[in-house]
Amino acid sequence: xxxxxxxxxxxxxxxxxxxxxxxxxxxxxxxxxxxxxxxxxxxxxxxxxxxxxxxxxxxxxxxxxxxxxxxxxxxxxxxxxxxxxxxxxxxxxxxxxxxxxxxxxxxxxxxxxxxxxxxxxxxxxxxxxxxxxxxxxxxxxxxxxxxxxxxxx
Amino acid sequence: xxxxxxxxxxxxxxxxxxxxxxxxxxxxxxxxxxxxxxxxxxxxxxxxxxxxxxxxxxxxxxxxxxxxxxxxxxxxxxxxxxxxxxxxxxxxxxxxxxxxxxxxxxxxxxxxxxxxxxxxxxxxxxxxxxxxxxxxxxxxxxxxxxxxxxxxxxxxx
Numbered sequence: 001x002x003x004x005x006x007x008x009x010x011x012x013x014x015x016x017x018x019x020x021x022x023x024x025x026x027x028x029x030x031x032x033x034x035x036x037x038x039x040x041x042x043x044x045x046x047x048x049x050x051x052x053x054x055x056x057x058x059x060x061x062x063x064x065x066x067x068x069x070x071x072x073x074x075x076x077x078x079x080x081x082x083x084x085x086x087x088x089x090x091x092x093x094x095x096x097x098x099x100x101x102x103x104x105x106x107x108x109x110x111x112x113x114x115x116x117x118x119x120x121x122x123x124x125x126x127x128x129x130x131x132x133x134x135x136x137x138x139x140x141x142x143x144x145x146x147x148x149x150x151x152x153x
Numbered sequence: 154x155x156x157x158x159x160x161x162x163x164x165x166x167x168x169x170x171x172x173x174x175x176x177x178x179x180x181x182x183x184x185x186x187x188x189x190x191x192x193x194x195x196x197x198x199x200x201x202x203x204x205x206x207x208x209x210x211x212x213x214x215x216x217x218x219x220x221x222x223x224x225x226x227x228x229x230x231x232x233x234x235x236x237x238x239x240x241x242x243x244x245x246x247x248x249x250x251x252x253x254x255x256x257x258x259x260x261x262x263x264x265x266x267x268x269x270x271x272x273x274x275x276x277x278x279x280x281x282x283x284x285x286x287x288x289x290x291x292x293x294x295x296x297x298x299x300x301x302x303x304x305x306x307x308x309x310x
Contacts, residue, residue, distance in 0.1 A: 035209075037211045
């Protein structure tokens with residue numbers, strides 16, 4: 001199951017912070033376009049490709065499912081932008097390279113590196129754990145540490 | 154796993170970033186329903202995550218907004234289905250219910266059958282052109298032959 005399917009499935013459940021009223025694509029773009037573009041650029045540094053992905057995010061039918069997303073709009077946009085960017089990056093890498101692999105140089109086990117591999121490069125926590133010779137729970141704990149460090153900074 | 158251990162495990166971060174597996178998602182959802190402390194942590198983390206990514210926000214070019222606007226207009230136009238109103242007066246009172254027609258777009262969409270029709274017409278035009286040229290040259294050569302034969306007969310007389 002990919003990220004986009006997960007988002008769609010998540011919309012079926014309702015928990016907290018349900019937004020009041022449906023927003024249009026343009027309203028969502030005005031509110032979160034810059035944030036989404038920043039996320040996409042972290043994953044795909046080429047501006048022209050990043051802009052194509054950004055357009056696909058805000059013209060995607062999945063965007064409307066954010067109206068019924070159980071969390072805030074921002075979280076839904078973050079997930080959607082990341083999922084679209086990682087999908088585009090995978091296609092790009094598949095076209096240029098035989099496999100989408102973590103480079104062997106990535107031996108750093110810092111929370112920043114783990115966040116980069118998991119969020120920006122699109123690897124699952126299991127894949128990151130295997131590559132860095134860690135357990136999956138350590139990878140997840142590093143994500144917690146990463147955000148804790150940013151919160152405290 | 155108690156609440157603190159659950160929070161420190163990083164599973165909530167993984168869930169909100171879209172990295173969690175289906176089982177982990179279900180576990181988080183269940184714990185959020187059962188434990189208000191976890192729900193409160195998630196709400197706080199949502200704000201943190203927003204601050205984190207807002208700090209890395211980059212303003213996209215203005216053209217991108219225009220394209221999003223055009224696509225969203227197109228999307229909403231395509232999604233609208235015509236509904237027959239039982240009361241025509243209602244339609245008169247509500248002119249906004251009509252589909253919007255784009256006038257600024259320089260492109261035109263046609264049915265895909267037009268491609269086949271165009272290719273057929275193109276091929277037929279080429280066949281007729283070749284046939285026309287063939288019969289033109291053939292008739293002119295026959296005319297010359299006829300003149301030649303006529304002159305031969307006249308010489309024999």
